Amino acid sequence: MKRLIAVTVILVLLSSYVSADSPFTVIATVPPFVRPGDKNVTIQLTVKLETGEYEDVEVELILPRAFSFSKEGSDTFRLGDMSTTDIQKPPLQVAVFQIDVSADARYGDYTVQVYITTKSGAYMDSFTVHVVGETLIEITGVSASVDPIEPGSDFELSITVKNIGSNAIKWMKVILNPNPSVSQEVSGQLTGQLTGQLTQVPQTTPSSVIIPISSDLERVFKDVSPGKSVLASYVLAVETDAESKNHAMMVTLVYQDETGMVQTEARTIGIKIKGSPYLELQGIEADPAVPYQGEEAIISVTLENTGTAEARSVKVVIRSPLGEYTSFIGTMKRNENNAAVFKVFIPETEQKFPENLLNNLLNKTETYKYSLTIQVFYEGAEGAEQGFVEGWDLTTKTKQDKTILYILGGAILLIIIAVWRIQSRRHLKALEE
Numbered sequence: 001m002k003r004l005i006a007v008t009v010i011l012v013l014l015s016s017y018v019s020a021d022s023p024f025t026v027i028a029t030v031p032p033f034v035r036p037g038d039k040n041v042t043i044q045l046t047v048k049l050e051t052g053e054y055e056d057v058e059v060e061l062i063l064p065r066a067f068s069f070s071k072e073g074s075d076t077f078r079l080g081d082m083s084t085t086d087i088q089k090p091p092l093q094v095a096v097f098q099i100d101v102s103a104d105a106r107y108g109d110y111t112v113q114v115y116i117t118t119k120s121g122a123y124m125d126s127f128t129v130h131v132v133g134e135t136l137i138e139i140t141g142v143s144a145s146v147d148p149i150e151p152g153s154d155f156e157l158s159i160t161v162k163n164i165g166s167n168a169i170k171w172m173k174v175i176l177n178p179n180p181s182v183s184q185e186v187s188g189q190l191t192g193q194l195t196g197q198l199t200q201v202p203q204t205t206p207s208s209v210i211i212p213i214s215s216d217l218e219r220v221f222k223d224v225s226p227g228k229s230v231l232a233s234y235v236l237a238v239e240t241d242a243e244s245k246n247h248a249m250m251v252t253l254v255y256q257d258e259t260g261m262v263q264t265e266a267r268t269i270g271i272k273i274k275g276s277p278y279l280e281l282q283g284i285e286a287d288p289a290v291p292y293q294g295e296e297a298i299i300s301v302t303l304e305n306t307g308t309a310e311a312r313s314v315k316v317v318i319r320s321p322l323g324e325y326t327s328f329i330g331t332m333k334r335n336e337n338n339a340a341v342f343k344v345f346i347p348e349t350e351q352k353f354p355e356n357l358l359n360n361l362l363n364k365t366e367t368y369k370y371s372l373t374i375q376v377f378y379e380g381a382e383g384a385e386q387g388f389v390e391g392w393d394l395t396t397k398t399k400q401d402k403t404i405l406y407i408l409g410g411a412i413l414l415i416i417i418a419v420w421r422i423q424s425r426r427h428l429k430a431l432e433e
Helices: 002-015 180-194 353-361 402-432
Strands: 024-029 041-049 053-062 067-069 076-083 092-101 108-117 122-131 137-144 154-163 169-177 210-212 218-224 229-238 245-257 262-273 279-287 296-305 311-320 323-332 337-345 367-379 385-397
Touching: 024 108, 024 122, 041 053, 041 076, 041 108, 053 092, 076 092, 137 245, 137 262, 154 169, 169 229, 180 245, 218 229, 279 367, 279 385, 296 311, 296 323, 296 367, 296 385, 311 337, 323 337
Parallel strands: none
Antiparallel strands: 024 041, 041 092, 053 076, 053 108, 067 092, 108 122, 137 154, 154 229, 169 218, 169 245, 210 229, 245 262, 279 296, 296 337, 311 323, 311 367, 367 385
């Protein structure tokens, strides 16, 4: 702070002695930029006298706070006598200085004052030194138009990249690789083939889970100043058989800063792919199709997972007058069919004797329907329970009771025998008379 005040006071004092029109032209040759902490930075000043003659010409640099001279007492350079008419006093001279840059120097342009003194007067000029800082870029945001992303759907991916450093970026490329694992696998296969190694090549080419709608996955931006952000957007599609998980993608950042350095950085980002199971009832069958009462029947409830994720803890419950039955299927993958199987006992329906006798005589069976309520329960990836309810009727039939037929047949036979004996007795009695 004291030095800054001192420099300001000196400039104010010098300004009262400096002529408005300088006969000298100063051309400063400085590096295009310097970095904090640089040492022995060479600054060359070409001083040209435009007209006249001056004695004891000296050039002094007045440095801003962020700079200092490499050697103590080297702030002044003596040029001597200069003239545009006397050949022994050249009108063109060169002054050379070496300065150091403070380690805490901030990014920006710094003005260095040039103070030229002669026996007859003093003159002022200036030039600038550009201090660069640290080049830093950061991915500050990743967002998808759909969250979570459903397999089989399209979405727009937006990546925000910010220049968080103090240097300007001349140009930047944001390159997206949506399937880095597939690229690495293919690269490994090619490397094995080129080097002649005996590697086992898969029979099928690795499939990409994320498919770009456009083949261009590179976005280019120019003149990204410090603190500025750019937005790179891509339209992508997810394969229908994509697994529900956090899917990693690679972002490559290639950029050139104001110092001319070209750098490449690779970052990993992720998107969440989340499918949903959806079970549908494909059919209900009984074996036999119409079972007899008093026997067991096999009931099969067939389900299909038409969703985009596996269904977990799948179970089917049947509730009916026949009782309550539960069958556990477990896990059903996408596009998988599976059946819950139940063994159900069909009780006999009590019938009245005359009606039962008539049905048996006529070889007739009666049917009875039982209303079944079928409940399906399952869970998604995060354990949320889902399900649905369906109704179905089971048709049963009665059996013929052959015992009644045997009894009836025996009774008829006894009646026939009794009638025959009666008729035989009557016939014998008639013969005796």
